[in-house]
Every structure is written in structure tokens, then in C-alpha cells.
Amino acid sequence: MNPTITLKMRLLLFLLCSGIFHFTVQSNHLRFFRFNMTMPRIIHSSVLKECKRTNESLVTLYDEEDAWFVANFTSLMTNGDKVWLGLQKSRNITWSDGSPVTFNVSSVNSANGAQKCEAMDNDTWRGYDCSERKPFMCYDGKNYTLVRDEKDWCQALQYCRKHFSDLVSISNETQNLEVIEEGNKTNFWIGLLHDEWEWQDKSCSSYRKWDPLFNPDEKCTVQRQSTLYAHGCDNTEYTFCSKGFVRIKVIKEKQTWEQAFDYCRTRHTGLLWIEDGKDQQAVEQWLNHTEVPGPFWIGLRQSRVFGFWIWTSDRAVSYSNWKDGKQPELPLSNHCGVITRDAYTWSDEHCLFPHYFLCEEEISFN
Incomplete structure (x- = not known):
């Protein structure tokens, strides 16, 4: 076996065993959304049961970006009609x-x-x-x-x-x-x-863009476009569920990889990392409904000495989606990673180039 490869394997094994890097067995790290086109409109209590059946919850909105994603995601399937959200009137x-x-x-x-x-x-x-x-x-x-x-x-x-x-x-x-x-x-x-209102999954959100004709007597919530409507719980509307405990944030300004790293750490949780194929699908789902062209920095970086790629979250790269299926290798590779907007594949990029970037933010719960 090539001595250089043997040295890399031994070093990586040491790092993993020492706990500096680690694998994770968590699933649904990034939020993933499901809209069932075959299901008829149903009342709010039935929607709760349907989402719970698949270990999901009704969707929570955290900001304007979330609201427009949901609007874009559901508009073609609902003809712009309402979908149930997880916000209910239940406390003070x-x-x-x-x-x-x-x-x-x-x-x-x-x-x-x-x-x-x-x-x-x-x-x-x-x-x-x-x-x-x-x-x-x-x-x-x-x-x-x-x-x-x-x-x-x-x-x-x-x-x-x-x-x-x-x-x-x-x-x-x-x-x-x-x-x-x-x-x-x-x-x-x-x-x-x-x-007075609480999200069904008990998460903490400050998004409250109510319709001006707010009805204080209703106790459930639907969304149309980016607006929330207080709605009667016995009305029938479309089902929209999600699962995952980390939000994707598209940052619409170009920065170097280091600048993007600092920005995400300061204002969110960190640069986005992709755990597995489900996370990759979640990123594709989100980017498919954003107008930002990409490519986007993600939390992927290469060791300049040993050549292996690692996530800034200190997790080893156990899943990958490199362009053409080939991982960039020293000495010809650049040392930072991006994900493209068109094919959603990963590629190496010079760390000083300015790009849009993807942050992630852990969802906090009440």
C-alpha cells in the first residue's frame, strides 16, 4: 500500500478515536418538508394526527425567508390556497x-x-x-x-x-x-x-405576520403567501408537515469562506454541514425554492497537510456528493467546499473567492 495513504488512514483513525472528529447517528438533522398531494383537505385535529403518524409535526415558520419558502413550495400544488400551520392559541x-x-x-x-x-x-x-x-x-x-x-x-x-x-x-x-x-x-x-399563541412542536419563533383583518376568536392558523390567518380549527385545509431540528439559512451576500464561517458562528449556529443523503435532499429542496444563484459556501474544508476533507462541525465526511463523483485531492485541489445551485453537487473552491453561503441554525424549543 502507498505509504502516504497509509499515513493518512492512521492519522484519520487517531483523530476519530481521540474524539476530535466524530461520526453521528442522528437522522433528519436538516429540516425536510412533506406535502401530500393525494390527501384531501382535512380539519386541524386530523392534520395533527397525520403528521404525528410519520414522526413529523405541522410546519413552524421562523422568519420571512421561511414564509416565502413555504409559499413557493406549496403554491403550485394548492393553486395558491391555504395550508395548515402548527400555530395554535393555547396560552398567555x-x-x-x-x-x-x-x-x-x-x-x-x-x-x-x-x-x-x-x-x-x-x-x-x-x-x-x-x-x-x-x-x-x-x-x-x-x-x-x-x-x-x-x-x-x-x-x-x-x-x-x-x-x-x-x-x-x-x-x-x-x-x-x-x-x-x-x-x-x-x-x-x-x-x-x-x-397567546404556541407552535405545535413547542419551538421558539418570533414570526408573526398576521393578516390585518385578524380574527381574535379563532384558535388555529393557516398560511397563504407569506401571511398568517387566524382560522377556525374545524375548517378543512391542506396538510403540510416537516421534521428536523436544524434550519437552513441562505445568506444573500458574498463573502470569503473565513468571513462566511465567522458570520454563521456569530449570527446563527455555524456554516451548514451535510450529514447524509436525507440532509442532501433537504438542501436541494430548499435551494430549489430560492432565487439566489449560488454557488454557496458550506462548512467543508480540506486539510492542507494530509488532504482529507472535514466539516467545521468537527464531524468526519461520512457522506459526499462531489461533482462527477470524484473527491478533490492534493496537490491540485482548492481547500474549501461549495455546493452548486444547478446540480446541487459539491466542488472545491479557492477560499478567498467571495460567494453566497449557507448557514445552519439549531431550532430552540420552549
Whole structure:
């Protein structure tokens, strides 16, 4: 056997065994959507059962990009008609960690479909649009930590749960004063959410683009184009399901691979990585309904010394979709990876070329 190949195999085996890189057995990493064209329109409770039957949930929308993807994806199959979404009227004011609301000095009124997230502004509670980016305060036991990185409320919630326990909740005046003191006059998120509506999969989303003629008496939701409509749950509409715990984000500005890497780490979870054939299908499904031409940077990079390709998520490349079925090899290869817009194949590219890119964002759950 070629000594160079033997050395590469031994090094890769060492890295995998040491835990620096790892394989994963998770499935449905990236969100994948299913629209059943043969199924007639059904009521909301039947749609819930149909999605659950295939281990899916009704679709959640996270932003305008999501809404337009759904509109484009379903419009040809429904003639532009409505599809059920997973948003239902089922709650009111809640702390993100599930604590009862026993202390409340907020002036927010979240009626008529409005969603507000609470922040501390000096020593005053104020409601803001949950998509705004602010510092935030986490807690772990009796310890409070102000994180000065600016995130929207859902991203802040996810960060706190990953690195601490949760966003801070406040149960009495003493605790309120402690949080104010720790905040040191910063405007920061706390864990209070004002929202009568909740997504069926319990995920956290700040997208609320309601029809101007919002009907406060209805308790279920449908979508037409990019607009949400409060809708009677006993009406019959089309079924639209999804599964997966990571969103795809198409970034519509050109940057180098390193710049794209930093952007995705700062504003989302990271550059997108593709675990298996199902993930590849999810990327193709998403790019098929975007107008951005590509190619797109993904989180794929080659070792300049040993030549193997790795994901920036520290995962080994166990599935691949290289152009012409050939993995780029040293010394002729470039060292960063893109996915094309036309054939959805991967290819190597010079890391300093500016390209659009794909970020991924882990979905946070309430």
C-alpha cells in the first residue's frame, strides 16, 4: 500500500478515536418538508394526527425567508390556497423555564395575536419585538450572568439552556433588585414571554405576520403567501408537515469562506454541514425554492497537510456528493467546499473567492 495513504488512514483513525472528529447517528438533522398531494383537505385535529403518524409535526415558520419558502413550495400544488400551520392559541404569559408568574411588573398587553418578549431597561420591565437583538441574562442555580453578545430572544433562550440553565426568571421583588444590579443599567432580555399563541412542536419563533383583518376568536392558523390567518380549527385545509431540528439559512451576500464561517458562528449556529443523503435532499429542496444563484459556501474544508476533507462541525465526511463523483485531492485541489445551485453537487473552491453561503441554525424549543 502507498505509504502516504497509509499515513493518512492512521492519522484519520487517531483523530476519530481521540474524539476530535466524530461520526453521528442522528437522522433528519436538516429540516425536510412533506406535502401530500393525494390527501384531501382535512380539519386541524386530523392534520395533527397525520403528521404525528410519520414522526413529523405541522410546519413552524421562523422568519420571512421561511414564509416565502413555504409559499413557493406549496403554491403550485394548492393553486395558491391555504395550508395548515402548527400555530395554535393555547396560552398567555409564561416564563421560559416554566416557573409560575407570581411576580409581574410588566405593562405589556399581548392580545390580538401580538407577541412581546420582556427586557430589563435600567430598572424597568419593557416589552419588545422578540426578533430584536439584545444582551441577555442567564441563570444557573442562584447565579446570574449577563451575556453581552446580542441575540434575539429565541437565540438567547437557546444559548442560556446550552451554557447555563435558562433565561432568568423573577419571582419576587428581592430577586428583581438582584437582577437589576447584575444588569448594571444594560438593556437585556429576561425570560418572560407574552404570547397567546404556541407552535405545535413547542419551538421558539418570533414570526408573526398576521393578516390585518385578524380574527381574535379563532384558535388555529393557516398560511397563504407569506401571511398568517387566524382560522377556525374545524375548517378543512391542506396538510403540510416537516421534521428536523436544524434550519437552513441562505445568506444573500458574498463573502470569503473565513468571513462566511465567522458570520454563521456569530449570527446563527455555524456554516451548514451535510450529514447524509436525507440532509442532501433537504438542501436541494430548499435551494430549489430560492432565487439566489449560488454557488454557496458550506462548512467543508480540506486539510492542507494530509488532504482529507472535514466539516467545521468537527464531524468526519461520512457522506459526499462531489461533482462527477470524484473527491478533490492534493496537490491540485482548492481547500474549501461549495455546493452548486444547478446540480446541487459539491466542488472545491479557492477560499478567498467571495460567494453566497449557507448557514445552519439549531431550532430552540420552549
